[in-house]
Amino acid sequence: MVRTNSISDSKLVKDYINGSEASLAVLINRHQQRLFSFIYSKVQDKVITEDIFQDTFIKVIRTLKKGNYNEEGKFLPWVMRIAHNLVIDYFRKNNRMPKFKNTDEFDIFSVINDGNLNAEKQIIQEQIYHDVRGIINELPNEQKEVLVMRMYKDMSFKEISENTGVSINTALGRMRYALINMRKLIEKHKIILVN
Amino acid sequence: MQLYSKKSSYLQMQPQKETIQFLINFSKSFQVVKTKSKDFIELNLN
Numbered sequence: 341m342v343r344t345n346s347i348s349d350s351k352l353v354k355d356y357i358n359g360s361e362a363s364l365a366v367l368i369n370r371h372q373q374r375l376f377s378f379i380y381s382k383v384q385d386k387v388i389t390e391d392i393f394q395d396t397f398i399k400v401i402r403t404l405k406k407g408n409y410n411e412e413g414k415f416l417p418w419v420m421r422i423a424h425n426l427v428i429d430y431f432r433k434n435n436r437m438p439k440f441k442n443t444d445e446f447d448i449f450s451v452i453n454d455g456n457l458n459a460e461k462q463i464i465q466e467q468i469y470h471d472v473r474g475i476i477n478e479l480p481n482e483q484k485e486v487l488v489m490r491m492y493k494d495m496s497f498k499e500i501s502e503n504t505g506v507s508i509n510t511a512l513g514r515m516r517y518a519l520i521n522m523r524k525l526i527e528k529h530k531i532i533l534v535n
Numbered sequence: 536m537q538l539y540s541k542k543s544s545y546l547q548m549q550p551q552k553e554t555i556q557f558l559i560n561f562s563k564s565f566q567v568v569k570t571k572s573k574d575f576i577e578l579n580l581n
Contacts, residue, residue: 364562368555376550386548393550397558405567 349415357404368397371416375423378499382427392430396423417505424493424503475525483518486511 349367356363375396380389399422403409409418476484485504489495497515501508525531 361559361563365555365559368558372555373547373549377548380548389548390550390554394554394558398561401558401562401565402567405562405565407567 350411353404353409353411353415357407357409364401367415371419374416374502375419378420378502379423379427381496381499382424383430388430392423392426395426399426414505417503420499420503471529471531475522475529475531478525479518479521483514483521486514487518490515 347366349370352363352367356367372393376389376393379392379396380386383389383392396419400419476487479487482504486500489500489503490497495503497508497511500511504511506514
């Protein structure tokens, strides 16, 4: 009997595409904990995590059965990317549909800032964001990718490593060089990043 | 700046068994048919 542990993801994917339904069960069981934890770390809600986990694998099943999967990347990073995109979709939808309701204890206006109150500060803030985006765009792609995942998507280096297919140390190194290069660019362009 | 954030207990979290079973059943009932015009038709044979 072949131990399922010893079968690679790539082989399981091929077997599944060729009709072995059991291979899908092995893939799901193998990666469920990692994927579920990854989604939960972003949305912090078990029910929503369950939904996104399910939608992720439905997308995986559809793509594999349509023969649209290419073996360029590894299976897990590909699945993580799908989950990541679904998490972003969830946040986008959620932002469009605010769920706050005013009660005696909670008033929504107590947590919403009126950005128009200080127009000057707002303009400076926008200029800073613009400058930072400009600096980030000048970074080499691999450094930019790590920096965006860490600073804008709040991913841990473990998650970055899984998503980009490089080791944690490489991801840490890229982040370090990204920051060094950003400092150099700030000096070079004489940019002031203080409001 | 914090360079490495340790993840806590939720690293051990898992989906419900029902979710896994749903996915396995979904996969079994889901079929894709390629038409002559190379379009795909998705069939859910539940």
